[in-house]
Amino acid sequence: MSEQLEILEELIGEKMLKVLPPLRAKKEILFDDFLELFIYLEKTKDLLSGQNVISRSLSYKLFYLYFEVSKQFSFIHDSTQILELQQKLFKAVISTLNDNFFIDSTPKEERLK
DSSP: OOHHHHHHHHHHHHHHHHHHHHHHHHHHOOOHHHHHHHHOOOOHHHHHHHOOOOOHHHHHHHHHHHHHHHHTTTTOOOOOOOOHHHHHHHHHHHHHOTTOOOOOOOOOHHHHH
């Protein structure tokens, strides 16, 4: 695995440790940290583009992140903002795992907003 990918995986892990505890304990969503997480996922997707194999630890982090956030979001009701964040997370995780899943004509800079 490339050094850049290792760094990004570490950053994703650190960001998970920052966003998940407040989400679990207080149902608090750290939107700025989620936005940074999306940037890391986008960079990771770019580095993984065309590769057939990714590390077990990265795939674990991606699946754990998505399912844990989804579970916690299920306890927060009636928010379109949460639904949009959950959909964005789903697309970011799946597109990181599969080059062909998410083809978006929106410029990359716009997707990161």
